[in-house]
Amino acid sequence: AQSVAQPEDQVNVAEGNPLTVKCTYSVSGNPYLFWYVQYPNRGLQFLLKYITGDNLVKGSYGFEAEFNKSQTSFHLKKPSALVSDSALYFCAVRPLYSSASKIIFGSGTRLSIRP
Amino acid sequence: GAVVSQHPSWVICKSGTSVKIECRSLDFQATTMFWYRQFPKQSLMLMATSNEGSKATYEQGVEKDKFLINHASLTLSTLTVTSAHPEDSSFYICSARSGRSIYEQYFGPGTRLTVT
Numbered sequence: 001a002q003s004v005a006q007p008e009d010q011v012n013v014a015e016g017n018p019l020t021v022k023c024t025y026s027v028s029g030n031p032y033l034f035w036y037v038q039y040p041n042r043g044l045q046f047l048l049k050y051i052t053g054d055n056l057v058k059g060s061y062g063f064e065a066e067f068n069k070s071q072t073s074f075h076l077k078k079p080s081a082l083v084s085d086s087a088l089y090f091c092a093v094r095p096l097y098s099s100a101s102k103i104i105f106g107s108g109t110r111l112s113i114r115p
Numbered sequence: 116g117a118v119v120s121q122h123p124s125w126v127i128c129k130s131g132t133s134v135k136i137e138c139r140s141l142d143f144q145a146t147t148m149f150w151y152r153q154f155p156k157q158s159l160m161l162m163a164t165s166n167e168g169s170k171a172t173y174e175q176g177v178e179k180d181k182f183l184i185n186h187a188s189l190t191l192s193t194l195t196v197t198s199a200h201p202e203d204s205s206f207y208i209c210s211a212r213s214g215r216s217i218y219e220q221y222f223g224p225g226t227r228l229t230v231t
Contacts, residue, residue: 036222043121043208043222044159090158103149103220105158 002027004093006106013081013113021076021109023091032094033074034103035065037087044090050074061085081113118142119211121223128199128230136194136226138209144189145211149220150182153206165192199230 005024013019025031032051036044048059055067065076074091091106118141128134138148147166151159165171165186173179181203183195192211196203206227210220 034219041206041225041227043119043224044210045222046219049219102161102164107158108156 002093002095002104004091004104004106006089006091006109008109009107010110010112013111015083015113015115016080019078019081019085019111019113021089021091021111023074023076023106025072025074025091025093027093027095027104029095030069033065033067034092034094035059035063035074035076036090036092038090038108039087047076047089083113083115086111086113117213117219117221119145119209119221119223121207121209121226123226124224125227126229128228130200130230131198133195133197134199134228136196136207136209136228138192138194138211138223140190140211140213140221143211143213143215143221145192146189146214147212148186148192149210149212150184150192150194151208151210153208153225155206159208162194196228199228201230204228204230 003026034049035047038044047063048057050057050067058064063078088108088110090108092103094103120139122137150162152162153159161174162177163171163173163184165184167186167189171184186192206225208225210222212220
């Protein structure tokens with residue numbers, strides 16, 4: 001079965017420190033990978049995607065993610081966290097051969113940045 | 116660009132009534148729209164996929180007759196929750212995909228439905 005795993009329900013980081021939000025996936029073939037952020041009572045905002053090419057992808061608000069094919073991971077990173085980064089983060093994958101453009105979401109990780 | 120709106124942003128209705136939620140792509144044509152449901156502190160669950168002018172494709176376990184989806188134009192899709200019950204209370208999010216990009220979906224801000 002195709003799936004996305006975010007092993008941490010919550011990540012707590014002090015402001016100014018680097019942050020990592022983990023994501024691993026299990027799909028057939030090479031997937032398209034995404035990170036989204038959700039603020040309270042809001043829809044999802046796109047952060048970044050990996051389709052092909054360089055394994056390190058840079059996205060919005062200073063976030064980046066590294067695609068690791070051997071580990072089937074796509075961890076989200078930021079060198080220096082801001083309090084305003086506190087939100088719910090979703091990793092998502094669209095299998096390459098998904099004819100319906102379905103996106104499979106992980107369970108989400110709540111990121112809390114303390115001042 | 117690529118803005119998706121939803122209306123209403125929140126709605127309270129009585130048990131047994133029906134409620135319609137609109138999803139609009141404001142600055143692009145959405146060939147495909149998706150409807151998701153999100154329970155508190157949980158991930159998004161895909162309910163159905165709709166292509167303009169054709170019937171929606173529902174995910175397993177989603178009642179077609181209860182969650183009516185219409186994608187009448189390239190900028191509008193509607194979700195009607197019929198005969199709503201308290202267990203239908205949830206956060207409903209739509210997303211849209213344009214014909215120009217097969218990679219990205221643009222999400223609406225969501226609609227909070229509370230059934231009393």
